């Protein structure tokens with residue numbers, strides 16, 4: 001009998017082996033599935049990461065994602081994976097080239113930023129470090145983006161810095177000088193009453209810490225004010241011309257009417273004269289031809305009556321003529337009177353304007369233009385009669401500190417008081433003008449060398465003794481004065497320069513003094 005235990009045990013063994021093989025297979029399948037799942041996830045993430053960079057790569061990844069579920073083995077995906085690997089490699093090389101281009105671009109930009117002088121030192125240092133950082137190549141786009149952000153930051157800082165100082169940034173000494181000159185010019189121009197407040201504010205702006213934009217605005221405002229005045233003057237001239245034209249048209253019509261009327265009267269008069277002559281001739285004929293006295297009387301009475309009638313008509317014609325003539329003359333006289341009035345008021349306006357153009361509006365002293373006229377006049381007189389003529393240039397000492405400490409309008413009032421005092425300290429024949437700012441000029445004819453110093457020191461003392469009180473503070477205002485006499489063969493502009501040089505000496509020697517140039 002055969003031993004049955006062996007096959008049974010073999011079957012059991014085989015069964016066991018089968019079971020363990022099954023479980024190994026299940027393990028392998030699980031492992032494969034889990035790897036496939038990981039691969040699918042990886043491909044998904046890769047697709048997402050690469051999306052939009054390379055169309056072919058996008059398509060290949062999408063296809064692989066789809067096929068992975070159908071592959072029996074991962075190995076089946078190998079050809080596609082290799083293909084994708086090739087594409088990824090190409091894409092990486094391309095990106096590397098692009099990144100290198102961008103790095104060079106950033107180096108160029110940073111060099112430009114380094115040229116901006118207005119950047120503060122700290123920022124310049126940071127820019128220098130950033131430039132050194134750019135020496136290393138970029139590996140990914142993430143190396144590139146922070147650098148771009150850094151550069152934008154530099155630009156922002158520089159821009160903010162420039163904008164902060166933009167208003168004052170470009171104000172240069174020559175702009176401040178321009179502002180001062182404009183302030184002086186508008187002080188010399190006579191503006192209309194309603195413009196004066198605006199001009200005062202403008203002057204205040206021009207003489208304080210002015211920005212470039214305010215300077216430009218001030219120029220624009222002055223220009224507008226002047227254009228407005230020119231337009232008004234033009235309108236006034238036009239009005240006058242229209243009035244003149246109207247008056248002339250009326251006079252022309254009157255003359256034409258009276259001429260036409262006169263012609264008609266002449267014709268009627270000629271007819272009347274003819275008629276009168278005819279009546280006289282008739283009377284002559286009747287006298288010769290008629291011998292019968294009664295008949296003669298009758299005929300002559302008829303002729304005389306006609307004659308009287310003609311004469312009466314002639315007389316009334318002449319009266320009418322006279323009346324028309326009187327009316328014409330009256331109309332013309334009236335128009336003439338109107339136009340004379342218009343012309344007078346226009347002349348007055350012009351004269352006032354001319355006068356105002358020669359006056360300094362703030363101090364009401366003669367202005368620089370008037371000084372030049374007067375200087376010419378005095379110079380001619382001096383040449384003709386060989387009389388002495390002195391020019392003195394006066395400058396208020398430390399006037400800026402009055403403006404700075406007490407305000408511009410106090411400065412203006414001080415100028416007005418000093419101007420009045422200067423005017424009052426001179427004789428009728430002497431002349432004072434505001435030359436500009438805080439400078440005045442005196443023309444002093446007929447003063448001897450002996451007396452000039454005395455005269456000018458008296459003026460200086462007079463101003464020094466004015467009890468100015470600003471903000472409850474007693475202030476003494478002093479003058480420096482330089483003077484020179486017109487020499488033989490010297491132009492008065494040359495004398496002026498010598499007087500100005502003397503003033504300079506007076507300032508340098510300590511102010512509050514008179515220096516006579518000899």
Ligand SMILES: Nc1nc2c(ncn2[C@@H]2O[C@H](COP(=O)(O)OP(=O)(O)OP(=O)(O)O)[C@@H](O)[C@H]2O)c(=O)[nH]1
Nearest residue numbers: 187207396397398399400401403408411412437438
């Ligand atoms: N209030 C006022 N100030 C004026 C006018 N014109 C000029 N100024 C001011 O006069 C001052 C002149 O100043 P500076 O030329 O420096 O001379 P200063 O302060 O008088 O000093 P020294 O002449 O050296 O003694 C400036 O501050 C001008 O703004 C004006 O019409 N009104």
